[in-house]
Amino acid sequence: NAGVMQNPRHLVRRRGQEARLRCSPMKGHSHVYWYRQLPEEGLKFMVYLQKENIIDESGMPKERFSAEFPKEGPSILRIQQVVRGDSAAYFCASSPPKITGANVLTFGAGSRLTVL
Amino acid sequence: SQQGEEDPQALSIQEGENATMNCSYKTSINNLQWYRQNSGRGLVHLILIRSNEREKHSGRLRVTLDTSKKSSSLLITASRAADTASYFCATISGNTDKLIFGTGTRLQVFP
Numbered sequence: 001n002a003g004v005m006q007n008p009r010h011l012v013r014r015r016g017q018e019a020r021l022r023c024s025p026m027k028g029h030s031h032v033y034w035y036r037q038l039p040e041e042g043l044k045f046m047v048y049l050q051k052e053n054i055i056d057e058s059g060m061p062k063e064r065f066s067a068e069f070p071k072e073g074p075s076i077l078r079i080q081q082v083v084r085g086d087s088a089a090y091f092c093a094s095s096p097p098k099i100t101g102a103n104v105l106t107f108g109a110g111s112r113l114t115v116l
Numbered sequence: 117s118q119q120g121e122e123d124p125q126a127l128s129i130q131e132g133e134n135a136t137m138n139c140s141y142k143t144s145i146n147n148l149q150w151y152r153q154n155s156g157r158g159l160v161h162l163i164l165i166r167s168n169e170r171e172k173h174s175g176r177l178r179v180t181l182d183t184s185k186k187s188s189s190l191l192i193t194a195s196r197a198a199d200t201a202s203y204f205c206a207t208i209s210g211n212t213d214k215l216i217f218g219t220g221t222r223l224q225v226f227p
Binding site for chain 1 (some may be wrong): 151156157159160161171175204208213214215216217218219220226
């Protein structure tokens with residue numbers, strides 16, 4: 001019973017390249033969350049999705065960042081034209097079909113993006 | 117935006133001592149959760165306390181919630197070196213299901 005799987009664990013990109021981070025939720029979970037963590041800081045909410053639907057993207061930067069959770073396959077966080085400030089750990093979490101207000105999240109191990 | 121602010125930012129204690137971490141938040145909540153993060157790892161859920169609860173226990177963990185002061189505390193009793201980690205509070209508010217995390221407390225337990 002695998003938990004939340006994220007890949008790649010480490011990704012190095014040069015400025016201007018694209019970064020794609022993948023997240024497979026825990027079996028039976030229908031909702032996916034993406035968070036960003038800078039060194040020595042807390043987690044900043046980015047986006048919350050269910051299959052084929054973005055529920056809340058209030059934490060996503062307006063440009064260059066996008067997320068999807070297709071009917072088949074993992075959720076993907078895509079960062080276009082990366083800049084050094086995008087260097088961070090990106091965590092994915094999932095939750096089961098929900099009881100509103102009682103979400104407990106299961107986190108993946110994170111994907112660490114380094115932009116040179 | 118950050119909902120929770122945690123205090124202290126860092127805490128160092130000896131094994132066997134108790135560790136207390138505090139969390140303050142800004143808006144009314146449905147529940148408050150505490151998570152733990154070991155260095156370089158993802159977060160692990162520890163305990164959830166609902167807005168109509170005042171105290172909850174789980175093993176060596178004790179969580180209190182004071183909604184009038186918009187604050188919570190996490191107490192770890194008889195700490196162990198393995199408790200060394202960062203601890204985050206997180207809240208859910210209103211009809212949203214997104215979990216907003218605090219800034220975290222870095223706990224160091226010396227053997």
